[in-house]
Amino acid sequence: MLEDAIAVLRCPVCGAGFQTGVGQVRGLLCASGHAFDAAKQGYFNLLTGKGTVFEADTADMVSARQRFLDGGHYAPLSNAVADLAAQFLDSPDALVLDAGTGTGHYLHAVLQKRPVDAIGLDISKFALRRAARVNPQVANIVWDIWRPLPVADGSVDVILVVFAPRNAVEFARVLRPGGRLVIVTPRQGHLAEAAGRTGMLSIQQDKEERLAGSLGGHFSLEHSEELDIPLTLDPGTLADLAFMGPAGHHRDPVELAEQARAGGPVSTTARFSISVFTLGDMPS
Template sequence: MFARTLPALTCPVCRERLEVDGGGRRLACPAGHSFDAARQGYFNFLTGKGTVFEADAADMVAARFDFLSAGHYRPLADAVAGLAAPFLAAPGAAVLDAGTGTGHYLRALLDRVPAAAAGLDISKFALRRAARLNPEAVSIVADVWQRLPLEDDAVDVVTVVFAPRNAAEFARVLRPGGRLVVVTPRPGHLAEVAGHTGMLGIEPAKEERLAAALSGHFRAAGEHELDLTLQLAPADVANLALMGPAGHHLDRAVLAARTAALPARTEVAARFRISVFAPLEPPGPAAAE
């Protein structure tokens, strides 16, 4: 089960501080609310009417797990870990992986630098995988568009790899001097197979919209581009299509037929942008007047 050194978690019902109870199988707050770990090791913090956000289905998660386990995106995971690690070197450092999915990117980071860690995702199918892959982290089913189950200034790094970004909440939970690390695709990403498989294209002006969405809470603190040349088997291409947003609407039979017609290996270019942001300092007394 996860380590007892965790980020400062809060109860999704009353926002009181959560503490580890029940031999690491339960999180409980002073108000009496408690959350037991599922058999696979994750905690479900969804409350009330839930979320309108569509969680990844089981076959989408399985596709992502198989693709990432094959190591195709390992250089990306290592690059994210390298950028985040310097901000997790101090004792008591903590990281939130928002949209953690199967937990592969958080695994690479924790292999680089041990830290208190939380992985958050809306998909229970993804968290089943993540909890097994990262047993020292706490894995939480929660909606990133709601208040995050963390105290203010609870973590030193927030990582977001191809996942939604709640700028206000990320800024709230980040400590002064912390960093937000965001991965987005660049134009031309997976172009060789995107049209053939029905994957969604890269939205125009994506970089500008990212900066605009974060501008009220963060300033740019670095940008890095990473290009990978992948040699993919038909099964890899199918997994690549299913593991992304297009997996919510792709016809599985059509995808299988299309990928079966591919050659034994297809060369595909993966193009990533890794953006680093620092939280804006709150205005001083004079500026606030």
């Protein structure tokens, strides 16, 4: 429930907990009186100060992502992620944190399998508008994952990171002992044919060692699986796929759509790696 998720949030100014109850309709109020408005779409903005140096996904990028994900092309991935995460969310008071929740698509799949308490963090308010509609029972929070997370120590059973930044120190702090970090990354050759057609930035592959390295010795790999999804994409879908990623920040959508149209449908393969980490040192 939203109330239970809010109970584990911490004020980013003073670290106190927030009041739960009717006040949430208008915003969150901490025990020391720091107040954060609720957006009318239902998410909360806890980012204070100057904002962030990171470039948030735009409304157009979020719409492209939504159309692509709603098309079901990555359904095998959301099923696999939900199956894995569900294994670690079997207690009735379990809590899942989706870091970089985007439009809330993968978190939705998890919550359909296990309707537990959940927090979604993202830096893009456009993404969270959608996430708040898809997952209204989730505490959807505008936040920068590179800052200390506004979440209590040792309060989370599963952290989900699907193509989003990884703040290992903070992930380790907020996980409960025995908690799991579930990470989805692209493998070498991910969408290579589609990238060739649209000039998408070639996707930086996250080799296993690189992934482990980025977790800074805070986590040990427990399980890893590969998932390949063959796709045949029409030009409109291809353009959405390109635009929902980093290309969306610097490419003109009309030009991208024209490029995608040249040559008809494209066959390509999405190549993912899904890894589960537990707290503790990596064996050297």
